[in-house]
Amino acid sequence: MSGSKGVRNRRIAGSRIFPPMNSSASPRLPEKQTVLHSWTAQDRWDAPTVVGGAGAHFITADGRQILDLSSQSECCNLGHQHPAVVNAIKLQADRLCYIANAWGAEPRARLAELLLEKSGFRGGRVFFTLGGADANEHAVKFARQAQGRARGLVIARDRSYHGASYATMAYSGDTRTREGADPAAHRVIHALPPYAYRSPFGPGTDEECGLRAAAHVEALIAREGAHEVAAVLMEPDAGTNGIVPPESYWPALRKVTRRSGTLLIADEVMSGFGRCGDWFAWQRYGEAGRPDLMTLAKGLTGAHLPLGAVVLSAEVAKRLEQEMLYTGLTYCGHPLSCAAGVAAIEAYAAEDLIARSRRLGALMFDELTDMHGRHAVIGDVRGGHGLFAVLEFVADRGTRAPLAEWPSTPPALSALVRDGLDAGVSFATRGNLLLLAPPLVIAEQDLFDALSLLDCLLRQHFPSATP
Numbered sequence: 001m002s003g004s005k006g007v008r009n010r011r012i013a014g015s016r017i018f019p020p021m022n023s024s025a026s027p028r029l030p031e032k033q034t035v036l037h038s039w040t041a042q043d044r045w046d047a048p049t050v051v052g053g054a055g056a057h058f059i060t061a062d063g064r065q066i067l068d069l070s071s072q073s074e075c076c077n078l079g080h081q082h083p084a085v086v087n088a089i090k091l092q093a094d095r096l097c098y099i100a101n102a103w104g105a106e107p108r109a110r111l112a113e114l115l116l117e118k119s120g121f122r123g124g125r126v127f128f129t130l131g132g133a134d135a136n137e138h139a140v141k142f143a144r145q146a147q148g149r150a151r152g153l154v155i156a157r158d159r160s161y162h163g164a165s166y167a168t169m170a171y172s173g174d175t176r177t178r179e180g181a182d183p184a185a186h187r188v189i190h191a192l193p194p195y196a197y198r199s200p201f202g203p204g205t206d207e208e209c210g211l212r213a214a215a216h217v218e219a220l221i222a223r224e225g226a227h228e229v230a231a232v233l234m235e236p237d238a239g240t241n242g243i244v245p246p247e248s249y250w251p252a253l254r255k256v257t258r259r260s261g262t263l264l265i266a267d268e269v270m271s272g273f274g275r276c277g278d279w280f281a282w283q284r285y286g287e288a289g290r291p292d293l294m295t296l297a298k299g300l301t302g303a304h305l306p307l308g309a310v311v312l313s314a315e316v317a318k319r320l321e322q323e324m325l326y327t328g329l330t331y332c333g334h335p336l337s338c339a340a341g342v343a344a345i346e347a348y349a350a351e352d353l354i355a356r357s358r359r360l361g362a363l364m365f366d367e368l369t370d371m372h373g374r375h376a377v378i379g380d381v382r383g384g385h386g387l388f389a390v391l392e393f394v395a396d397r398g399t400r401a402p403l404a405e406w407p408s409t410p411p412a413l414s415a416l417v418r419d420g421l422d423a424g425v426s427f428a429t430r431g432n433l434l435l436l437a438p439p440l441v442i443a444e445q446d447l448f449d450a451l452s453l454l455d456c457l458l459r460q461h462f463p464s465a466t467p
C-alpha cells in the first residue's frame, strides 16, 4: 500500500528456509477441491497456503511474510512457532506421545498444577478437553452435576459465542447458528447482553448498562426459580461477538449468582492467557470476580496443539469428589498438548507477556482512540485491557446506524482487509467489527506500523467520513 508508514510487504526465499515436504505429504489436488473450510461458502474460499511462521509473522508458500494482527483465531498469543513450545513438543514426542486419561501423565499433572496456581483455584481440579466448545459443554455438565440438577437451566446471553458443537450453538447467542440448535431443548435461556454502545436497557451510562445487565440475569433466575437454574455461562471480556462489557458488569454478575446459589462459569477461551491483560480476565476484579468454574483453550498452548480445559473451584470439585464422572474423551489430557501447555505457561511467565500485553494494549487503545477522532466511520472503540480491541463501524455516528446489517460484513471493510493483506498485514473482521488481537510477542514497532497502515486504509476506503 503506498502511503503506509513502515509496513513492508516482505518477501523471503521460502524454499531456502522451508525444505520441501517429502512427496507423500504434498497434496496432489488443490486444497479448494478437497477440504471443507469453516465460516465460509466453499466457492468463495481463496486463501494463500501458509508454510511457516516466526513471532508475530506467518509465511505464505509464495514467500510473503504477513504480520498477524489477529493471532489467527485470537489464539496464537505466543506468536508462531514459539521455540520453547516447539521444543517441548519434540521432547515429549520422543518420550511419550499418548497415554489414555485413565493413566497418569506427568505433563498433564504439571499443567493442572500450573493452572490452579495461576488462577489461585487452590484445592480445585482441572478437566482437559480438546478445545473451547467441549470445555464449555463439560463445564455445564460439571456444574449441573455439582448442583444435583442433571437438566438444570443454563443462562447464557445474546451476542455471545461459546463454540460450534450443537450444545454450544445452543449456549451461544449467535445469529449465524441460531436456526441450527434449539436452546430450549438444551435447557438454555438467553439474557440481554451488556452491550453499552447499543444498550438493550435504554439510555444511561456504560456502567449503568453493566449493572442492569447483571440485574436482568438476577430477574431471570428469580423468574425461573433459583432451584431450576444450574449455572450462568458468560464471557467476562474478549469474544468474537465483539462486546466488551462495562467494568461494573462482571463483579455485579458474580454477586447475583452468589446470592441465588447459581454457579458462575467464565468462558475465558479467548480472554485468557494475557489477551485481556491478566492471566484470566476475571482477575482484574480480584476475589470479587472469581467464578466457580472457568473454561480455557486457545492461548492455553498458544495454539501450538489443540487443548481445552475446565478449571473447577475447590468447592465445586469437592461436590464431585464422591460422584461417578460419566464423561470421557479419548484424547483428554493428551501428553503432547499438555507438554505444549506447560511450556506455553512458562513462556508467558519468563517473558513477562501478561504485563507486556497490558502495556501494549493500552498504547494500542490510545492509537485507536485517536483514529476514532479522525474517522467518523468508527462508531466505538472497546477493549484495551490487553492486546485486544474492537472497532465498531457505523454509517452515521449520530444515529449509530450500523454500516451493514449484523452479521454481514460491509464490502468496504472487506476491501480494507484485502488491501491490508496486500500490504503484508492480516486484520480480522466480524460483521461491522474489526477485531485487533496481535500476538503478545509482537514487536512494538510492528504494532505501530500496522496501526498506521490501518489509519491509512481507513482514509482510503472511507474518504468522506471525517467527524
Ligand SMILES: Cc1ncc(COP(=O)(O)O)c(C=O)c1O
Binding pocket: 073, 130, 131, 132, 133, 134, 136, 161, 162, 163, 164, 235, 238, 239, 240, 267, 268, 269, 270, 271, 297, 298
Ligand atoms: C469465547 C469463546 N468460547 C468458545 C470458543 C470455542 O472454542 P473452539 O473453537 O476451540 O471450540 C471460542 C472460539 O472462538 C470463543 O471465542
